[in-house]
Amino acid sequence: xxxxxxxxxxxxxxxxxxxxxxxxxxxxxxxxxxxxxxxxxxxxxxxxxxxxxxxxxxxxxxxxxxxxxxxxxxxxxxxxxxxxxxxxxxxxxxxxxxxxxxxxxxxxxxxxxxxxxxxxxxxxxxxxxxxxxxxxxxxxxxxxxxxxxxxxxxxxxxxxxxxxxxxxxxxxxxxxxxxxxxxxxxxxxxxxxxxxxxxxxxxxxxxxxxxxxxxxxx
Numbered sequence: 001x002x003x004x005x006x007x008x009x010x011x012x013x014x015x016x017x018x019x020x021x022x023x024x025x026x027x028x029x030x031x032x033x034x035x036x037x038x039x040x041x042x043x044x045x046x047x048x049x050x051x052x053x054x055x056x057x058x059x060x061x062x063x064x065x066x067x068x069x070x071x072x073x074x075x076x077x078x079x080x081x082x083x084x085x086x087x088x089x090x091x092x093x094x095x096x097x098x099x100x101x102x103x104x105x106x107x108x109x110x111x112x113x114x115x116x117x118x119x120x121x122x123x124x125x126x127x128x129x130x131x132x133x134x135x136x137x138x139x140x141x142x143x144x145x146x147x148x149x150x151x152x153x154x155x156x157x158x159x160x161x162x163x164x165x166x167x168x169x170x171x172x173x174x175x176x177x178x179x180x181x182x183x184x185x186x187x188x189x190x191x192x193x194x195x196x197x198x199x200x201x202x203x204x205x206x207x208x209x210x211x212x213x214x215x216x217x218x
Contacts, residue, residue, distance in 0.1 A: 001025055002067040005092065006044075007052030007083045009036040012098050012119060013072035018043040028062045053082035055089055063087065068094040068114070077104050084111055148176060148205045153196045154217040163192040171214045173206035 002025045006017040009031035017040055021027045027044040030052050031037050041047040050057040052073070063069065069087040073079040080097055087095050094114040099105040105116040157165055167173050178190040182199045196202075204211060 003028070003062070003065075005058070005061070005063040005066045005069040005087065006030070006072070007058075007069065007087075008072035008074065008079075008098075009033070009040050010072060010074055012117075013070065014040050016070050016072070021045065028066070030058070030061055053079055053086060055086045058086050058090055063092065064090040066090075066092050068092065068096065070096045070098075072098040075100055077107070080104070081107065081111065084108065084113060088112075145208050146206070147208055147211060148203060149211050149215070150179065150201050150203050151211075151215050153198065153200050153202060154214075155198075156217060157196050158198050159195055161193045161195055162190060165196075167204070167214070171206075171217075172210035173204045173214050175202050176205050177203040179203065 004017075004020050004025055005028045006013050006020075007030050009017065009029055013029075013031075014036070017027050017029045021044050027046075029037070029040050029044045029047045030050050031040075032049065032051055034049050037047045037049045046062060048057075048061045050061060052058060052071070058064070066087075069084075069092045071080050071083045071087070073083060077100070080099075084095050084097060088111075096115050096117060097108045097113050099108060099116045099118050102118075105118060108116050162175055167175060175190060176188075178187045178196075179185070179201045180187070180197075180199060181201060204214065206214075
């Protein structure tokens with residue numbers, strides 16, 4: 001079991017806290033709003049009304065030495081900076097910060113946070129990627145220029161095996177898993193000789209440009 005600290009209990013922070021707790025981890029949640037703390041209290045290990053910028057407050061709540069911290073203080077950029085510094089001072093090894101702009105992200109990256117999360121931008125990117133192609137069903141960005149996408153099997157691939165299609169050589173992409181939509185079975189290591197069906201979707205990884213070309217194969 002790991003211990004996590006979540007500072008800021010808006011929609012994003014509360015969702016992270018509740019999910020981590022559901023996954024059987026210890027979760028310490030803080031917010032300056034008593035109402036927000038009351039809402040999350042039944043769904044975390046410990047919930048406290050307090051200022052996440054204050055070192056002593058975090059220490060009393062149990063943040064010292066936590067495995068990771070999540071900072072989600074809305075539009076208060078100063079609060080996110082000071083909360084991050086406080087977590088680092090308490091020996092929290094990994095800090096994830098929800099940001100509201102690219103400038104905010106750059107500031108947090110300068111502080112050496114593990115990762116910045118820009119939900120609105122990332123959601124918009126995923127939606128744009130999905131709607132520009134009827135083939136793409138889901139999209140997860142892995143890094144600059146790389147992603148994992150779930151795509152419907154193009155018509156010309158149906159009835160062919162992954163070995164026959166030679167996707168890594170011909171398209172520069174790798175199949176991570178196969179999802180049979182009819183049975184809802186996820187196959188993490190697909191049989192290279194099994195014939196693809198129109199009820200299959202493929203979880204593929206690679207460069208965005210290569211994935212976009214593959215998604216537009218007829």
